[in-house]
Amino acid sequence: MKTFKGLATLAAxxxxxxxxxAGPNAQxxxxxxxxxxxxxxxxxxxxxxxxxxxxxxxxxxKKEERSCTTCHTSNPAASGKSTAGKVxxxxxxSANPQRFxxxxxxxxxxxxxxxWVYERECTPKEKGDFITYMMSLK
Amino acid sequence: MSFGKKTAGVxxxxxxFGFLTALSASADDGKGKRLPSFTSAPSSxxxxxxxxxxxxxxxxxxxxxxxxxxxxxxxxxxxxENLGLDAETDKEIRAYLKANxxxxxxxxxxxxxxxxSEGMTPKKIxxxxxxxxxxxEVGAGVFKRPSIGSPSNCGAxxxxxxxxxxxxxFIKIPK
Numbered sequence: 001m002k003t004f005k006g007l008a009t010l011a012a013x014x015x016x017x018x019x020x021x022a023g024p025n026a027q028x029x030x031x032x033x034x035x036x037x038x039x040x041x042x043x044x045x046x047x048x049x050x051x052x053x054x055x056x057x058x059x060x061x062k063k064e065e066r067s068c069t070t071c072h073t074s075n076p077a078a079s080g081k082s083t084a085g086k087v088x089x090x091x092x093x094s095a096n097p098q099r100f101x102x103x104x105x106x107x108x109x110x111x112x113x114x115x116w117v118y119e120r121e122c123t124p125k126e127k128g129d130f131i132t133y134m135m136s137l138k
Numbered sequence: 139m140s141f142g143k144k145t146a147g148v149x150x151x152x153x154x155f156g157f158l159t160a161l162s163a164s165a166d167d168g169k170g171k172r173l174p175s176f177t178s179a180p181s182s183x184x185x186x187x188x189x190x191x192x193x194x195x196x197x198x199x200x201x202x203x204x205x206x207x208x209x210x211x212x213x214x215x216x217x218x219e220n221l222g223l224d225a226e227t228d229k230e231i232r233a234y235l236k237a238n239x240x241x242x243x244x245x246x247x248x249x250x251x252x253x254x255s256e257g258m259t260p261k262k263i264x265x266x267x268x269x270x271x272x273x274x275e276v277g278a279g280v281f282k283r284p285s286i287g288s289p290s291n292c293g294a295x296x297x298x299x300x301x302x303x304x305x306x307x308f309i310k311i312p313k
Contacts, residue, residue, distance in 0.1 A: 083192075085290075088191075
């Protein structure tokens with residue numbers, strides 16, 4: 001039993017590592033496929049994702065400039081800071097392998113943060129481009 | 139003088155007794171044992187994930203139950219932001235906050251928070267009169283330092299604040 005547990009852990013570690021090196025994990029691949037269907041797009045663009053990440057917008061009520069970079073900084077591999085002063089771990093999976101591995105979490109933060117920056121939900125195309133950009137960073 | 143020795147003695151005893159009663163009513167556990175100044179609420183992975191991704195991990199006993207209820211009722215515009223909590227998450231976080239709010243916590247600071255905010259529903263911890271009073275010597279400019287940001291960032295100065303330990307020994311005000 002112990003040996004089995006050990007082997008399973010080893011396998012899990014190896015699997016997680018190999019999945020990361022290969023790009024999105026199985027769950028996230030499914031998410032991306034779903035987004036592609038919804039968007040009616042053949043593929044996503046890392047370049048469009050990069051633009052989305054860096055775009056600046058003035059909030060209609062707060063009258064302040066907002067962007068993904070406000071909290072995550074212009075370097076997705078760096079730590080950021082929330083508006084309430086809390087450190088945010090890097091967004092880029094290259095610096096933080098936990099990122100973009102849990103579909104529920106990804107969807108939740110798109111919802112929160114698209115609304116914060118753009119005052120609307122992001123489109124399936126935007127989400128796909130964004131994830132593709134983050135996954136492309138080395 | 140009509141105010142005799144006997145009267146004074148009775149008065150002193152009455153006052154002392156009254157004072158002790160008042161003290162014990164607010165600071166013991168009902169069995170005569172003095173309460174600790176603070177406590178660490180049982181940790182909740184969900185509360186931590188949902189709430190302290192963005193801000194300091196506030197101990198639930200920093201506010202009375204009705205305050206948390208008001209805050210959760212407004213989670214669609216939480217200090218200007220929509221938290222987008224799903225029904226299940228909302229329910230679980232409410233239950234956690236309720237069970238560990240100041241009114242439910244047997245610690246002296248929690249009791250001070252409860253009694254000092256009687257008749258009001260503070261939606262910011264710094265709006266609790268006793269907490270505000272405790273910070274009276276900290277200038278507004280200090281809170282605005284880039285290393286602190288705002289009075290909501292307890293952890294900037296209270297090094298063990300996330301555990302509920304706001305003792306003076308663990309305060310370090312950054313430059």
